[in-house]
Amino acid sequence: MEAEVQEISEHLRHYPPFDRLDRKWLDQIAARTDVAYYRDGSMIQEYGEPIDTLRYIRSGAVEVYRHNGELYNRIGEGDIFGHTGLLHNRRVRFPVRAIEDTLLYLIPAEVFDQLCEEDDQFADFVELSGPRLQSTVEQNERENDLMVSRVRRLLTRSPVNIEETATVHEAARLMTEHHVSSILLLSRAEPDDERAFAGEEHGHWRLTGILTDQDLRGRVLAAGLSGETPLTEIKHDRLITIQSDESVYEAMLAMLRNNVHHLPVLHRRRPVGVVHLSDIVRYETHSSLYLVSNIFNQGSVKGLSRLMPDVRAAFVRLVDDGATSQMIGQAMSSIGRSLIRRLIELAEAELGPPPVPYCFMVNGSMARNDQTIATDQDNALILDDSFDPEQHDAWFVALAKRVSDGLHACGYPYCNGGIMGTNQKWRQPLSVWRRYFEGWIDQPDPEKLLHSSIFFDLEAVHGEERFVEQLQDLVAQRASQSPLFLAALARNALNRTPPLGFFRTFVMEKDGQHNNSINLKRRGTAPLVDVIRVHALAVGSRSQTSFDRLDDIVRANTLPAGQADKLRYALEFISMVRIRHQAYDLKHHHAPDNNIEPENVSDGERHNLKDAFQVLSNAQKFLRFRYPMPTR
Amino acid sequence: MSCQQSDEATWAAFFADQAGRSRDSALRAFYGAGVPAPDTPLRDVPLIALDFETTGMDVHRHAIISIGMVPFDLARIRPSAGRYWVVKPPRPLDEASIRFHRITHAEVAQAPDLDEVLDEVLAALAGNVVVVHFRGIERPFLDAAVVARRGERCLFPLIDTMSIEARQVRQGGWNRLKGMLLGSHTSVRLPDSRTRYGLPAYSAHHAKVDALATAELLQAQIARHYSPDTPVGELWE
Numbered sequence: 006m007e008a009e010v011q012e013i014s015e016h017l018r019h020y021p022p023f024d025r026l027d028r029k030w031l032d033q034i035a036a037r038t039d040v041a042y043y044r045d046g047s048m049i050q051e052y053g054e055p056i057d058t059l060r061y062i063r064s065g066a067v068e069v070y071r072h073n074g075e076l077y078n079r080i081g082e083g084d085i086f087g088h089t090g091l092l093h094n095r096r097v098r099f100p101v102r103a104i105e106d107t108l109l110y111l112i113p114a115e116v117f118d119q120l121c122e123e124d125d126q127f128a129d130f131v132e133l134s135g136p137r138l139q140s141t142v143e144q145n146e147r148e149n150d151l152m153v154s155r156v157r158r159l160l161t162r163s164p165v166n167i168e169e170t171a172t173v174h175e176a177a178r179l180m181t182e183h184h185v186s187s188i189l190l191l192s193r194a195e196p197d198d199e200r201a202f203a204g205e206e207h208g209h210w211r212l213t214g215i216l217t218d219q220d221l222r223g224r225v226l227a228a229g230l231s232g233e234t235p236l237t238e239i240k241h242d243r244l245i246t247i248q249s250d251e252s253v254y255e256a257m258l259a260m261l262r263n264n265v266h267h268l269p270v271l272h273r274r275r276p277v278g279v280v281h282l283s284d285i286v287r288y289e290t291h292s293s294l295y296l297v298s299n300i301f302n303q304g305s306v307k308g309l310s311r312l313m314p315d316v317r318a319a320f321v322r323l324v325d326d327g328a329t330s331q332m333i334g335q336a337m338s339s340i341g342r343s344l345i346r347r348l349i350e351l352a353e354a355e356l357g358p359p360p361v362p363y364c365f366m367v368n369g370s371m372a373r374n375d376q377t378i379a380t381d382q383d384n385a386l387i388l389d390d391s392f393d394p395e396q397h398d399a400w401f402v403a404l405a406k407r408v409s410d411g412l413h414a415c416g417y418p419y420c421n422g423g424i425m426g427t428n429q430k431w432r433q434p435l436s437v438w439r440r441y442f443e444g445w446i447d448q449p450d451p452e453k454l455l456h457s458s459i460f461f462d463l464e465a466v467h468g469e470e471r472f473v474e475q476l477q478d479l480v481a482q483r484a485s486q487s488p489l490f491l492a493a494l495a496r497n498a499l500n501r502t503p504p505l506g507f508f509r510t511f512v513m514e515k516d517g518q519h520n521n522s523i524n525l526k527r528r529g530t531a532p533l534v535d536v537i538r539v540h541a542l543a544v545g546s547r548s549q550t551s552f553d554r555l556d557d558i559v560r561a562n563t564l565p566a567g568q569a570d571k572l573r574y575a576l577e578f579i580s581m582v583r584i585r586h587q588a589y590d591l592k593h594h595h596a597p598d599n600n601i602e603p604e605n606v607s608d609g610e611r612h613n614l615k616d617a618f619q620v621l622s623n624a625q626k627f628l629r630f631r632y633p634m635p636t637r
Numbered sequence: 638m639s640c641q642q643s644d645e646a647t648w649a650a651f652f653a654d655q656a657g658r659s660r661d662s663a664l665r666a667f668y669g670a671g672v673p674a675p676d677t678p679l680r681d682v683p684l685i686a687l688d689f690e691t692t693g694m695d696v697h698r699h700a701i702i703s704i705g706m707v708p709f710d711l712a713r714i715r716p717s718a719g720r721y722w723v724v725k726p727p728r729p730l731d732e733a734s735i736r737f738h739r740i741t742h743a744e745v746a747q748a749p750d751l752d753e754v755l756d757e758v759l760a761a762l763a764g765n766v767v768v769v770h771f772r773g774i775e776r777p778f779l780d781a782a783v784v785a786r787r788g789e790r791c792l793f794p795l796i797d798t799m800s801i802e803a804r805q806v807r808q809g810g811w812n813r814l815k816g817m818l819l820g821s822h823t824s825v826r827l828p829d830s831r832t833r834y835g836l837p838a839y840s841a842h843h844a845k846v847d848a849l850a851t852a853e854l855l856q857a858q859i860a861r862h863y864s865p866d867t868p869v870g871e872l873w874e
Contacts, residue, residue, distance in 0.1 A: 008845055012846055012849075040714035041856070043860070065835055106860075
């Protein structure tokens, strides 16, 4: 075989859908592949052009647009494009431009056709998925950037308008009629006036002012003016407005800076509403920040448990605002940690100061900053080595019980597996904890690890943070040095398989209770988190969140190119489906859970879910091969 | 640039003249295919990237052991239409060069003499403008080999991606200054040049892979510094 064919097929075989093809196929493709170079900024394919090759990005990056010019996707090394055009009359459907200097491999249409014909998985990939998963996630993030705190989110009604030639009396009557505390003043304008907007039926208008309740009091009644005074006479000299796509934060600043309480909101030149300072205050009070400060103001478990509806409301609002799973996980975890801190403060106030230094540690999702709403508690106590059970344990038992009962009362159920500080096994001095971790790492036994892997996500919440840091150091140093441990952990990470059957069909849960459903945590996010943890421990990462761990893995360069990004997208996508499902349950007064019924999921989402589960499945296969059981 | 006019005239005249005079049929056909007019825009010029692996740098002491070529134009590089030959040098291989090219004694022992494939080589080159990275190897080695075997000259215009690169990187005042101060120039070796255009790393020292790499580099250089309308006469030497 020719060397350049090897060069090409060697690259292809690392990227889907080529990664599933056997070597012979790959070499045949490579032997017929042409090459082309495009400079940064140049157009690679225009809409409607004839297309006779599948384009594979060997190096560089491109942007794919919709027909209307809107950005559809941004893809890079190892991604393909042009397949939609090849499948539809051999005409380009999505224009593409190079955004870096880009080298393409061009695979002839005949080879593409033959691949679609003879390889179902290839056909599925180009017909159904391609790089679609990535684009969906990126689009969510873009929408999120635009929406999270845009002023227009605060608008609940159209503005009430009046022509400025009207009288104060007419304005007051209209305000009363519409139950508003402000009214916008308009004047007729020429169409070419640069401040003019087209009215619905009455030609062109211009916004010239605003009249508020306060103006009626101060500038009309207090000044002794009659109701017949024209609005033009009491109008403010300057009008402060804000554009609808500015942030809520900007709106707040504009009000403070100008000392006004009403702010007309414009979309370009057209008034679309008015925000009042109270709208912003209300918005802020729903935020998790407000919630956290409120947690620390509560004097009892009862008070804390009364905040739970607010926690759920904050969760739903984050989802509706289009926040990412990372933002939501972070917010929910910090609320959870604040609850624990407050519970500890309350307990210490009653029990007196701790007899020896200690650290209250959380494990699992709270440590990973990926908590959602339906979650139980996982925590433990690390005590100073001067701990003497006879003398000191009563205090720590009482503390652990108060926190655990408090969390339960606040909607975090007790841990089924007993991973709580109330369990004596998980209420031990630091030296014992060190022995636990050394044992898990140096003499790994898949059975033992199955129940203890949750401790490899660990974070201090209260007390001596250095205790947890020492354990984190120990893990980071030792785990990567123990192939046996990594192999055992990898084996456990294969226990929970994604719900994909042959031919990419969903496999439903058969546990009786949730027939025809898929548990997105058990079959999706949890095994993804497991896979990522193994790779992270292998590279000595100290990060606790899955996304930070992926960054560390990328830096260590131990995964095939592009794999970490795929895991990131898959985790983000499955997490978001799970989170949205929980938000839906909450809005409809169901108990939130992790089970979705595929028939209730939209077509597009279903395909994306399959893609994401496929990523998990591939990652598990790779894990098996990457961390084999060492032979002794 | 000043002597461009006379150069162009020389190449066309030289090819016509040689086509009429060559006794060797392969060379007659090679010259008979002619060269594009120097004012032909690059977009219309058929190009062929050529690379030799040799036993050393000295045309008098060393010989060709492999030949790779890849035809292309500004739109598309076609490795599948390219060719690759291993040939037996008249003198034995030394160990150092074997390590370099990874072509073994056995491979070379079974290989034909260049004379046996020369007709094919010339036929593949005919009608194309040859592109190389560093003009000091392919043209003189091929010329010397043809003179030795057929008793006639084999000369042709070529585009040298290394001298294009040298012109670009050494043009900048900063680079000139850096060169003066540090006594060093920006590298114009093939892999280093490719890196500047975002081209991927290939495994070097295989004649056909290097020919492919050279073709990609020329596409990149033209995309960045010239235009598809640039006359070929501006680039060839």
